[in-house]
Amino acid sequence: MGGFTDLTAERFALLLGLSLFFGFAFEGFYSELPCRPGGVRTFPLLALAGGCLYLLEPRYGSVFAVGLLILGFWIYAWARRKSAAEDAEAVAGFFIVPACNLLAFALGPIALTQPLWLSVTVAVAAVLLLGSQRTLHAWAERVTNSEVMTAGEFLILVGIMLPLLAGLKPIPYTSVTPFGVGLAVVAVSGISYASYLLQRFVFGARGTFLAAILGGLYSSTATTVVLARRARQEGMTPELQAGIVAATAMMYVRILVVCGIFNVGLARMLAVPLLSLAVVSAVLAVLRARTGTRTTQPGEPTNPLQIWAALGFAALFVAISLLTGLAQTHLGRAGVFGLAALVGVTDVDPFVASLAQSGAAGVGLPTAAAAILIAASSNNLLKGAYTIAFSGRRESWTPAGMLGVTALIGVVIALR
Numbered sequence: 027m028g029g030f031t032d033l034t035a036e037r038f039a040l041l042l043g044l045s046l047f048f049g050f051a052f053e054g055f056y057s058e059l060p061c062r063p064g065g066v067r068t069f070p071l072l073a074l075a076g077g078c079l080y081l082l083e084p085r086y087g088s089v090f091a092v093g094l095l096i097l098g099f100w101i102y103a104w105a106r107r108k109s110a111a112e113d114a115e116a117v118a119g120f121f122i123v124p125a126c127n128l129l130a131f132a133l134g135p136i137a138l139t140q141p142l143w144l145s146v147t148v149a150v151a152a153v154l155l156l157g158s159q160r161t162l163h164a165w166a167e168r169v170t171n172s173e174v175m176t177a178g179e180f181l182i183l184v185g186i187m188l189p190l191l192a193g194l195k196p197i198p199y200t201s202v203t204p205f206g207v208g209l210a211v212v213a214v215s216g217i218s219y220a221s222y223l224l225q226r227f228v229f230g231a232r233g234t235f236l237a238a239i240l241g242g243l244y245s246s247t248a249t250t251v252v253l254a255r256r257a258r259q260e261g262m263t264p265e266l267q268a269g270i271v272a273a274t275a276m277m278y279v280r281i282l283v284v285c286g287i288f289n290v291g292l293a294r295m296l297a298v299p300l301l302s303l304a305v306v307s308a309v310l311a312v313l314r315a316r317t318g319t320r321t322t323q324p325g326e327p328t329n330p331l332q333i334w335a336a337l338g339f340a341a342l343f344v345a346i347s348l349l350t351g352l353a354q355t356h357l358g359r360a361g362v363f364g365l366a367a368l369v370g371v372t373d374v375d376p377f378v379a380s381l382a383q384s385g386a387a388g389v390g391l392p393t394a395a396a397a398i399l400i401a402a403s404s405n406n407l408l409k410g411a412y413t414i415a416f417s418g419r420r421e422s423w424t425p426a427g428m429l430g431v432t433a434l435i436g437v438v439i440a441l442r
Contacts, residue, residue, distance in 0.1 A: 041137035044149040045073035045130060051153040052126055069130040076134025097131055180219055183212050197344055207340050210379040213287050217280060235315050238269030242276030249273040250409040254416035262421035268315035270413055270425040274406060275307035281378050288382040295395045299439045303432055310428045347380045359393050366397040370404025377401050396440035403436035
């Protein structure tokens with residue numbers, strides 16, 4: 027009996043502290059109004075009332091439900107009176123007031139019965155949402171309908187596609203399962219989408235160099251093409267040259283992350299080579315960037331996440347898994363390396379994900395690691411060609427040469 031009393035006392039102390047914290051934030055939100063609809067006194071009283079009513083009948087919570095209905099009618103009467111007011115201050119945050127009061131009442135049973143982390147999370151989340159009004163509204167103004175649709179597409183991939191694919195048998199003539207393919211799509215798409223969101227909503231227009239770094243996280247090839255086309259209009263400045271090389275530095279980081287998601291052993295084997303290549307590329311980019319002036323017009327990033335692109339990635343993933351098995355069976359190690367060089371001029375991500383997820387088991391970790399390095403080097407040569415072709419500038423040979431150097435280093439490491 028004493029243990030239960032002590033636990034209840036601790037819970038009530040927690041409830042009082044969280045409700046006071048919530049009340050202070052609420053009053054701060056309405057600090058400019060002469061009459062605040064709730065706050066540092068009201069919220070603790072509501073929370074204590076909700077907790078006590080729940081303890082009176084905890085099995086079904088009927089007493090708490092009655093109290094919630096009374097509070098609901100009370101808020102309804104207040105809302106009707108405020109909705110008839112004509113001044114803007116009287117109706118400011120109209121829906122926030124009843125929502126916060128109801129949440130304060132519900133915080134009682136939550137703090138008394140649920141784990142500590144849940145109670146704290148609810149209170150902190152409510153305070154953060156109250157305090158970030160301007161930030162959230164600013165983000166809402168920047169979010170277009172296409173952004174909302176894109177977020178919906180990503181949720182479809184994670185919340186619908188993956189559960190539907192779970193438990194299905196492996197794809198014929200390959201060792202991969204449909205769930206494995208879907209997991210690879212979500213992993214690579216998630217990295218790309220996160221990088222895009224950082225560039226779009228967090229960092230914004232902070233210069234070409236930073237935009238190139240973030241762009242390299244979701245597609246170093248696409249970033250290279252964008253910068254090369256921009257160089258055709260503006261000239262191949264040192265900053266654009268550095269951005270092209272910096273995007274490739276991030277490609278090595280992205281490859282290592284993808285390998286780490288699906289195959290820790292392969293990631294460990296590739297950690298030193300990939301990070302070394304990333305450092306070499308980053309040093310070359312920084313040295314080149316320091317020779318030029320900084321610009322702040324990187325352009326709007328292109329959203330990399332699309333359902334059709336994800337389906338194309340899945341198809342390419344399955345095809346590469348099949349080709350890797352055939353190459354290993356009929357051509358051996360040299361066949362896998364030849365396939366790596368070929369896929370590098372298309373999209374290196376499906377090849378990396380395929381080897382990391384299941385291909386490494388068939389060809390062995392050393393062969394898989396070397397093949398990934400060769401594919402990345404082949405992709406570098408492709409980006410160097412794109413840089414020259416799309417920019418049409420003599421200065422484009424400088425970043426193309428840097429990409430060629432990192433490509434050569436990658437091949438040497440792979441074949442050593």
